[in-house]
Amino acid sequence: GAGVSQSxxxxxxxxxxxxxxxxxxxxxxxxxxWYRQSLGQGLEFLIYxxxxxxxxxxxxxxxxxxxxxxxxxxxxxxxxxxxxxxxAVYLCASSPxxxxxxxxxxxxxxxTRLTVV
Amino acid sequence: xxxxxxxxxxxxxxxxxxxxFNCTYSNSASxxxxxxxxxxxxxxxxxxxxxxxxxxxxxxxxxLNRASQYISLLIRDSKLSDxxxxxCVLYNQGGKLIFGQGTELSVKP
Numbered sequence: 001g002a003g004v005s006q007s008x009x010x011x012x013x014x015x016x017x018x019x020x021x022x023x024x025x026x027x028x029x030x031x032x033x034w035y036r037q038s039l040g041q042g043l044e045f046l047i048y049x050x051x052x053x054x055x056x057x058x059x060x061x062x063x064x065x066x067x068x069x070x071x072x073x074x075x076x077x078x079x080x081x082x083x084x085x086x087x088a089v090y091l092c093a094s095s096p097x098x099x100x101x102x103x104x105x106x107x108x109x110x111x112t113r114l115t116v117v
Numbered sequence: 118x119x120x121x122x123x124x125x126x127x128x129x130x131x132x133x134x135x136x137x138f139n140c141t142y143s144n145s146a147s148x149x150x151x152x153x154x155x156x157x158x159x160x161x162x163x164x165x166x167x168x169x170x171x172x173x174x175x176x177x178x179x180x181l182n183r184a185s186q187y188i189s190l191l192i193r194d195s196k197l198s199d200x201x202x203x204x205c206v207l208y209n210q211g212g213k214l215i216f217g218q219g220t221e222l223s224v225k226p
Contacts, residue, residue, distance in 0.1 A: 033213060042121075042204060042218035043161065048211075056211060091160055093214075106214060108160035 002026075004109035006092050012115045013082055021077040021112045025094030032075050033095070033106070034067055038088040046090075049075065082116045089113050118143050121217035123205050129223045134195050138220045140188040140205030147215075149208040150181055152190045154201045155219065161204055164190075195224045 005024040013019050025032050034046040045059040049069045060066070064082075069075040079086055089111040096105045123140045130136050142150075150167040165172055167179040167188050178191040188205055205217035 031212070035216075042123075043214075043216035045213055045215065048213050050212060056213065058211075106163070108162070110160050 004092055004094050004107050006090075006109035006112050008112060009110065010113045010115075012117060015084060015116055016081055018078065018080045019082055019114065021079075021090050021092075021114070023075045023077070023092030023094075023109060025073065025075070025092070026107055027073075029094035029096055029107075030072065031095040032069055033093045034075070034077050035091045035093065036088045037091060037111075043091065046077070079114075082114075084116045087114055087116045119217075120144055120209075120215050121205055121207055123217040123220050125218055125220060127221040127223055129225060130195055131225055132195060132197060134224075135191065135193050136195055136222060137192075138190045138203050138205070138222075140190075140217055142186050142188070142205075142207050144207070144209060145183075145186060147207040147209050150188050151206040151208070151214075152177075152179055152188075153204040153206050153216070155204055156201050161216075164203070192222075195222075197224050197226060200224045 007022045030051045032049045035043040036046055037043050047060055047067045048056040064080045067077045091108055091111045093106045093108045121142050128136055152164040153161040154164045155161040165174050165179050167181045169181045172179045176193045180189045200223050202219040202221045204219045207215050209215055
């Protein structure tokens with residue numbers, strides 16, 4: 001597609017349930033990122049996939065969070081046993097690859113707004 | 118200490134005003150710097166890159182001071198459409214963007 005696509009756009013779930021958030025990156029982009037943005041806050045890095053390299057999971061807040069990227073394309077972020085503090089907008093971005101200086105080539109999707117009740 | 122720090126604002130200014138945003142970063146090894154703009158309930162979008170030599174794009178000027186680990190964004194002749202949150206961002210050696218919490222700007226008629 002022309003841009004980064006995320007689904008669902010909105011998700012309301014009950015505390016304790018598992019949720020899966022999906023990201024379709026721009027075709028050909030080798031790098032894929034997940035960020036989280038809580039109300040009134042900046043973007044918090046979660047996880048980064050680059051090609052076939054092991055993902056950088058350093059931003060995942062707990063072991064309830066996991067992500068995978070199948071075939072170097074679509075990515076799924078899974079949150080198990082959701083808690084109210086997980087409520088946030090989850091943003092996915094893709095990039096052609098590593099960029100040293102200049103434009104990083106990041107394109108963000110419009111996000112999934114997760115509400116845990 | 119957060120890796121990127123910004124004044125959260127909000128900055129409320131009249132149309133035509135000049136407004137300046139500041140940002141500091143803690144990791145001297147950071148490679149590249151950017152300003153992103155985020156409209157309410159929208160995803161962030163790249164506004165401009167920041168260089169030590171300065172970078173100007175119309176009414177917007179960005180500046181980097183590596184010695185002081187300080188980044189600035191100046192908006193001249195502000196417009197109503199400039200109302201948004203401005204995010205200071207650095208690109209680190211690990212290959213990811215680190216975002217500040219953002220500074221909210223509201224331009225009033």
